Amino acid sequence: MKIIINDIPPSNNKYMGNSNSFHAYSEEKKRWEWLVRGSIRRPKKPLQIALVRITYFFKDRRRRDPDNYSGKFLLDGLVKAGVIEDDSFNNIELRLQGKVDKKNPRTEIEVMEIEQAAE
Numbered sequence: 001m002k003i004i005i006n007d008i009p010p011s012n013n014k015y016m017g018n019s020n021s022f023h024a025y026s027e028e029k030k031r032w033e034w035l036v037r038g039s040i041r042r043p044k045k046p047l048q049i050a051l052v053r054i055t056y057f058f059k060d061r062r063r064r065d066p067d068n069y070s071g072k073f074l075l076d077g078l079v080k081a082g083v084i085e086d087d088s089f090n091n092i093e094l095r096l097q098g099k100v101d102k103k104n105p106r107t108e109i110e111v112m113e114i115e116q117a118a119e
Contacts, residue, residue: 003036003109003110005039007106028073029073036073046083049101050111054063054069058098058100059102
């Protein structure tokens with residue numbers, strides 16, 4: 001499954017250390033959950049174990065740290081949309097990538113079922 005959202009979530013730094021931003025954070029989180037849910041048709045059954053690949057296409061080449069774009073809002077949206085069962089380490093392999101597309105900045109989310117590895 002591939003989801004394309006014509007926006008990029010805010011950096012985690014936008015809300016860190018700002019005690020006045022809880023309401024703004026909560027509203028932004030809801031917005032991104034809605035964007036994810038509105039971009040797909042709810043599957044019959046969520047994936048138990050999945051590879052989630054998030055690619056951010058930024059409008060410029062400015063340096064960005066991957067840990068500031070952890071995908072939290074997106075993963076929470078996938079859970080609420082019923083795409084994945086859970087977004088914990090036991091259920092998700094997460095890959096983040098950043099690229100540049102000056103004409104079409106966006107976020108692409110790919111979700112693929114993977115087999116449970118023998119431990």
